[in-house]
Amino acid sequence: MLFYQIRLAFKSIRRNPVLSMLMIGGIGIGIGVATVFVTAHYLFSLNPIPEKSDVLHHVQMDNWDPNRGWDDNDPEDIPDQVTYRDMVNLMKSDIPTYQGGSFKTFLYVYPDPEMGRPFKKITRMCFSGFFKMFEPPFQYGSGWDLSADENLEPVVVLGPEVNQKVFGGENSVGRMIRIEDRDFKVVGVLDHWRPFPKYYDPHNGAFETAEEVYMPFEFFRLLKVRSAGNTSNWQEFDWSDDDQYLASEAIWIQFWVQLDSAPQKEAYFSYLNSYVEEQKKLGRMQRPTHNKLLSVMEWLDDRGAVPEEATSLMAISLLFLLVCALNLIGILLGKFLARAPEVSVRRAMGASRFSIFVEHLVECETIGVLGGLLGIAISIGGLEAVNSLFDNEFSFSLDGNMLVVSILLSLLAGLVAGMYPAWRICTIPPAVYLRER
């Protein structure tokens, strides 16, 4: 029966091609716009590391001003980064499988003069655990090992762009590269890596590209660099004094641990609580104990990683689709009521009100799906436009899930547009129209 109803729907669509195209176009534009923004929202909220998101944990503790919390509006919210001293202390734990703090900065890279001029590049100062935890893909080589952290070996991992600029894209593992005023040995070259969002450091641009240079954390002292990301503080101290800076309550490090099992997580959380209690005894962390050990998705959710604008635009686009669907009600009503004599004949032949309702709803859904297909084509173009607007920094595209969502939205739009007209036509008194015919 469904095929019969679809066949009737296509007959009806062909009967008034201009009107039908208007309706399909209306739904198509609505679906296209909605799909672009629903896709953007969806991509913003995707799990960036599904295979490990449950075992990677972001560490937080409340070292803030005892008299004034981190967020006046939300007492549950606590500082989202850690201090240098806390990172150093926490890393003494042997509970996590891997661990490490990191921060973003910018360093000058000096290629061979024949290859180009010096350039400043986004850099991550990190520990060997960074590569073990976040598993960026390597084109050549690998990350450095623990001994390089401990002995402060001058090693570096490059991103593909820097490797292209400095070494012409060749396998540069084992070669030396000058960064700031020192030479570093290349131990690995990353392949294209674009965590989306940049979950390990959403504080400093959740949708920024990944760093192009990675080097052992403690080189920040030798290179005399500081975080180029957010640094927050609540105490007075001399910022120009490195010792005061590192001993301060200033937070600027993102600290992550890998905890592979529930007991391991439980043990680490207990360790964290004990650590905070010890610090309280030393006069620090005088606020109520409130430590957080959040998995990747919990952390992103806590951060509100999906931009409010994306949520607002998605809501507006869905409203726009609703308006498109509501606009069709009048057209469909007129079209269906003009068919009252034919419907009356069908009623006389044994069609129930429900059959007539379903027949007309199928027609609306057919228009909705055709509009949806047009909308998908529009949204593909729309997403390309969004990508180019942001210099292809993002790579929004439709995946299977979003195609399904688009079709479901089309069906929903068809339902919204068709319910009332279909109900009206199924309730006409057939006797009246048979007589008039």
Added chain:
Amino acid sequence: MLSMTAVKKIYRTNSIETYALSGIDIEVREGEFVAIMGPSGCGKTTFLNVAGLLDTFDQGSYLLDGQDVSRLSDASMSRIRNEKIGFIFQSFNLIPDLDVFDNVDVPLRYRGWNAKKRKEAITESLQRVGLSGRIKHLPSQLSGGQQQRVAFARALVGEPSLILADEPTGNLDSHMAEGILDLLDEINQDGATVVMVTHDATIAKRAHRLVRLLDGQVVEADSVPHRSAFSLVESL
């Protein structure tokens, strides 16, 4: 087959009540061919709509094939229309953008038969009305007589026990009308009960029995079989 007792149908507009049927009593036995006559506005079509479960009534009782149909759901009435009743209209009421085959297919689609069974029934029905060679024609490509034959094929395809015909020859010339009436006769001889509304006494003569309506009531119901009843008609 069809038994109405004191059936009233009232149309209400604001404070005005119009009695389309004002207590009609009528009985049509199985296998009969009954003609319903009367002047315009006497309630002939309303009677046919009520009889065909296309319209409701306000008072009285109606038994169709022994079943009280006064308070049936829409789905039940639709099923009865689909399985027991075949409609033939004055203006044929074919669906213009469906070809002959698909027009005849309409009632079977609501019966849920499979494609093979439907095709066999449609082919047989179109053969019966002599239009098996026109299955791909649209109604607009057929003459009035042919269109009415398609309408007959559509009414007959589900093998209904009751045929309700509303002025079936009203839009046809006398030659075509004769053919259509022959078909009605044939259907009746095959066992179907036929109730035909007409204002034409000559056509009404083809029925076994005449029922005359006036102001929504039966004024004369001749139970004398066949032709002798029409002396009454001719005298009117």
